[in-house]
Amino acid sequence: xxxxxxxxxxxxxxxxxxxxxxxxxxxxxxxxxxxxxxxxxxxxxxxxxxxxxxxxxxxxxxxxxxxxxxxxxxxxxxxxxxxxxxxxxxxxxxxxxxxxxxxxxxxx
Ligand SMILES: [Zn+2]
Numbered sequence: 699x700x701x702x703x704x705x706x707x708x709x710x711x712x713x714x715x716x717x718x719x720x721x722x723x724x725x726x727x728x729x730x731x732x733x734x735x736x737x738x739x740x741x742x743x744x745x746x747x748x749x750x751x752x753x754x755x756x757x758x759x760x761x762x763x764x765x766x767x768x769x770x771x772x773x774x775x776x777x778x779x780x781x782x783x784x785x786x787x788x789x790x791x792x793x794x795x796x797x798x799x800x801x802x803x804x805x806x
Pocket of ligand 1 (some may be wrong): 783
């Protein structure tokens with residue numbers, strides 16, 4: 699697993715809690731992204747620049763569900779359906795970028 703050079707934020711505030719945004723390029727790991735505790739990991743081995751945003755919004759959805767306390771009432775399958783559709787809606791509707799960051803330099 700090697701670090702990917704980037705200009706995007708290393709930390710994202712989600713409902714008052716800082717989360718690490720970790721970007722890797724690891725073809726041996728078959729997951730495109732994941733959320734664990736305070737880490738959002740995006741694996742660029744399986745994401746192009748459009749997919750990066752979909753994967754990031756998907757993982758932000760998991761963080762939102764955890765931070766809001768909704769996790770207790772959802773099965774993992776239902777959570778996946780919600781965050782996947784939420785990510786699709788957002789990436790279809792909006793051109794994504796980070797606040798205060800015009801040159802995000804998504805790594806590929
Ligand atoms: Zn997921």
